[in-house]
Amino acid sequence: GQQVMQIPQYQHVQEGEDFTTYCNSSTTLSNIQWYKQRPGGHPVFLIQLVKSGEVKKQKRLTFQFGEAKKNSSLHITATQTTDVGTYFCAGGGKLIFGQGTELSVKP
Amino acid sequence: DVKVTQSSRYLVKRTGEKVFLECVQDMDHENMFWYRQDPGLGLRLIYFSYDVKMKEKGDIPEGYSVSREKKERFSLILESASTNQTSMYLCASSLGTPSYGYTFGSGTRLTVV
Secondary structure, eight states: OOOEEEEOSEEEEETTOOEEEEEEESSOOSOEEEEEEOTTSOOEEEEEEOSTTOEEEETTEEEEEOTTSSEEEEEESSOOGGGOEEEEEEETTTTEEOOOEEEEEEO | OOOEEESOSEEEEOTTOOEEEOEEESSOOSEEEEEEEETTTEEEEEEEESSTTOOEEOSOOTTEEEEEEETTEEEEEESSOOGGGOEEEEEEEEOSSGGGOOEEOOOEEEEEO
16 A cells, blocks of 8 residues: 655754655655644644645745655754654645654754 | 544543544534554554545554544544554544645543553
């Protein structure tokens, strides 16, 4: 069945450093969504990408959808302690979630 | 704001018990979902529903069933709880068009002893 793999599983950064998480699917995706889950919280929807090669920005966050619509990335510029949490990608009509990347930020 | 409410935040049940997890959303969303979340495994889809009285199996439906008698309520049932069903259970809802994303409830942490 369809699988969505996400790397890395953990990332520890110093505040101010950049952070990137990558998402890869075994099949072409109709769309990709990104969610953030704060420690002790529930996933919160960030954004959806639909078009091949699409790039969207939300302040310091940049989301990309690959040309083949099989991969995606989330890049955070100059991380802050408020960015701490687990970032999930999810794709396809039935929304298959990746395993998530847990980001910790050292002040 | 859309609200998805799960009836219990924490639940402890005994092996073999029948367990009901309730989820209610207040924004007239067509779609509702049940996921379980385990460390290192992400969110795995158990069951989902696109309409009242409609249900479809997700990736890990074994040992679970669901009920959707009203549009706003989606119940997850563990027919005979087992220790490997100890997990965080998350309910979510969405509009028919996926572009608004899923809205998740706060989750129910179920422990089966």
